[in-house]
Amino acid sequence: MKRLKPINQKAGRIEAYLEHEAAKSRGDLDVVGLRTPPHEQDGPHYPLGCSLQFSPGWEVDNRGGTAGLCQPVERDIFDCHISCFWPAHVPDQLNHAPDWTGQCASAQKDWRKLDLIFP
Amino acid sequence: MTPPVVTGTSDTKDARNVFALRDFHPFEAFGARFLYMVPSAGIFRMDECGRAILDALEAGPRHQDDLVEKLNDRFAVDRVLETIEELTEIRAIGGPDAPKDEAPNDLPPADFPLNTMVLNVTNKCNLACTYCYEYGEDKIVDTQYGNQPKFMSEDTAEESVEFLLKQSGGQPRAHLTFFGGETLLNFPVLQKTVAYARRRAAEEAKTITFSLTTNATLLKPEIIRWLADNDVGVTVSIDGPKPVQDGLRVFHNGRGTYDVVLPKIKELIATHRSRPIGARVTLTQKNLNVLEIYRHLTDELGFREVGLAPVTTQEHRDYAITPDSKDAMLQQFEELADEWLEHALRDEHHGFTNVTDTIEEIHKGVSKAYGCGAGLGLLGVATDGDVSLCHRFAGSPEHTIGTVADGVDREKQEQFLVDHHIAEKTDCHTCWARPICSGGCYHEAHVQYGDSSHANLHYCTWVRSWTHTCLEIYGALAEKNPKFLERYDA
Structure with missing residues (x-):
């Protein structure tokens, strides 16, 4: 996430989920x-x-x-x-x-x- | 349904790139803007561009191209587009017709482990506080002439311990709280139960912790020593300085209790050093000077933590807090909350636990399906061994879901979980504070509306104001002392 900053623990989990989804759509999941x-x-x-x-x-x-x-x-x-x-x-x-x-x-x-x- | 009015779009523009504001609650601290997302309870900090986009959408849905055009004198196109994408991902903005996000309507697993058990070791009390939910005008169980025994027997207490150890499943820790009536009236059973629970927990390779609530009138040096030696957490029910305490918390003959409890509390605080001693204050129309009460309990009596809660009662009682007084109370809560923040910014402890508890929930980002753990991770046990939703319902047949001897009636428990789920509380579905409040206390609802599954609508404005205040404190700490928040990581 470049523009918004996750602050609490739940926001951190949302960010991790979004990154995972992005990696999936790019096809670069291990x-x-x-x-x-x-x-x-x-x-x-x-x-x-x-x-x-x-x-x-x-x-x-x-x-x-x-x-x-x-x-x-x-x-x-x-x-x-x-x-x-x-x-x-x-x-x-x-x-x-x-x-x-x-x-x-x-x-x-x-x-x-x-x-x-x-x- | 009327289609939304889209500012500045033409027919040729792609409808998928039209954005509207979605469900969140904005708040600010030290000039920074944050979004509290609903229902996920995630908190995100906006940059300048994020703020500008949200401000531009305040007036209604807009097309992406219009947003870019409106903001291009302040921000590069790429930055606007990236921010729009991220705001869409966290669901702060989205298509005007996109369905509302709701937390999943899932029931907890049937083997959800029991974490805390509250034993009502007696339903007798040596005080006669008029506002008491257990003995006063709003009581739901006939504690004086009812069928329940006055004291819990040693056998029932031991069965309760067995019940707790079994129901805690694979969890390595369990917690036992002793409650009353006045807990110390049944001190012999309490002592034996702690010893028994400790032995049985060790045999099961579990850790068990203990706490109790008392009015402090029966504390004696040997009891205080025992509490300290056994690491039993103590919360004292006390309402404030002498005139307040003596007006509300009285013996059966009407005599005030302040002079009796003062030396005992001082000795308790001086002797019992292993766990912080907390004070629990019930606020009524007759004692609403929150600041004075807090100062007295911390500065003069030495309590490390003070939690304050408005009395649970019907609105027509003379001690019920009036709407105007609720506002005044909130104002004082906010003053104390500011003080809490000043301390936290300096990495110092402040004993106003109402803030501490809310900040912890905000930090974790809890989004609750239930107002509390009652009937699930927490259960209450009446003196005869009946298992109820929590200690406040102990002995109420309507809210009993089993016995310590025979276990929980799973069908009854499941029905309770279905009826009390936030999904059933339609009044709450438009409220931004629902991830934290989730409809509020079941007992409060029962007293107020005669239905434990009713949302605590009489507290909505208050809860939203208070949650907003705590969000601002959280934001301020995130800006100026984020390290302080790490203590809530676990």
């Missing part, structure tokens, strides 16, 4: 992690994951966000490809993409290193 707090995410926050009702505890916390989960939300990826009973949308690490997670020792830190897989 990729955000799934654990990015809802107010920093682009648009409304929807819980991610496929089986909201049957596997509570890692898709969404008791407030509908991801801040209070028992483990990082990025863990979804591994829950899907290792242990999920449902054929999940993750690479088949047994046959076609054995090294898919090779660069990703810790999903929480290294999720950007997960490669795209072209079947």
Whole structure:
């Protein structure tokens, strides 16, 4: 904001929101992690994951966000490809993409290193 | 709907670039102009160009090109356009037909944590102040002959503590306030409850803090010592110098209380150093010398903080404050507020808490859906364990929403939250002060209109004037001592 000056805390939040919206319209937003707090995410926050009702505890916390989960939300990826009973949308690490997670020792830190897989 | 008159536009001009003023409240401090945005409660400082644009729009909607043309002898075109864009973004200006901004009509989540619980440890009092909302002519519960026990039992108090710890959910802190009647009439239960609450909170890995309100008549050295040792915050109900106090706050035989409370208060203030001791003054038609009362309580008695509130009563009572007197009262509030500002500009403490509390809300930019936390983050408990909206409704069946033993009736609570939401208070929807006031006190509404969900319309002018004064103070601090405001950051 160049011409008006935000004075109180709420005005500061309005300014941050406007800057975010401007960056979005310019198309220069960075990729955000799934654990990015809802107010920093682009648009409304929807819980991610496929089986909201049957596997509570890692898709969404008791407030509908991801801040209070028992483990990082990025863990979804591994829950899907290792242990999920449902054929999940993750690479088949047994046959076609054995090294898919090779660069990703810790999903929480290294999720950007997960490669795209072209079947 | 009649289309707005647009000054100086022609048919060829783009209607989207026509601007009108939207919902905000302007105020000034040290020559700077600020906008208090409604309903967001954000505060923005205007530069010269911003001021000029808003002034130009005072007369009615205008096209962007006309604004540029009108202002181009003072400001560069780019600057005018940028300012128009920013004013549009914060919604200070916009299309003449754009719908009004309203805060979302959302209910709080069902598991909203309880933060404060007020225990009415007794509904008995050793004083007989005529204006009292609990015993006086406007009482809503029969405190004398009703079914409620006179004293809260130790069991009920312990159940209340359990209720508070459970309902505080994931919050690490909870607060317990003891109230009455005269709180110290039930000192034994109070002592046991503090010890119990402290032990149980530690077991739950929570911190619990305590406070109480008292008329000070029953303070004794050992009680004062206990309050200090247990870090219990104390607020003393007191109305002013001797003639005022003795005229209003009297024992049942009519004797005044000033001489009784004076030495006790002095000892309390001298001994209890861990928490600031506050005075709570009820203003009536019979004690309206705000400045004299404030000076007496701070300079002569040594209170660190003084909060003053007009009596809650129906308008025909002889102690009800008349409209003229309300103006005089506000004038004195403003005088004290100026003094508060002078202190704040020098980074000094001033004990007029009415300003401190409002400044904190302005700084944070609160935009309330409810006038206060009653029925949500704050609940009152009657002597028998009934849970009500707040301490002022304790024991009133109409305002009871559960018991400490069985929990809150969530359906009843939800209905209360629906009925009392600012969205339902249509009278408030055109008022710029609604982010802070949100319709006012439920108890005040109940006494005045017989309906707790009614907006406090009898205070509108007063609330707007007072909020404007506090906004000016806030603006002055933002201009001259912004560092002072950082203390409200948390």
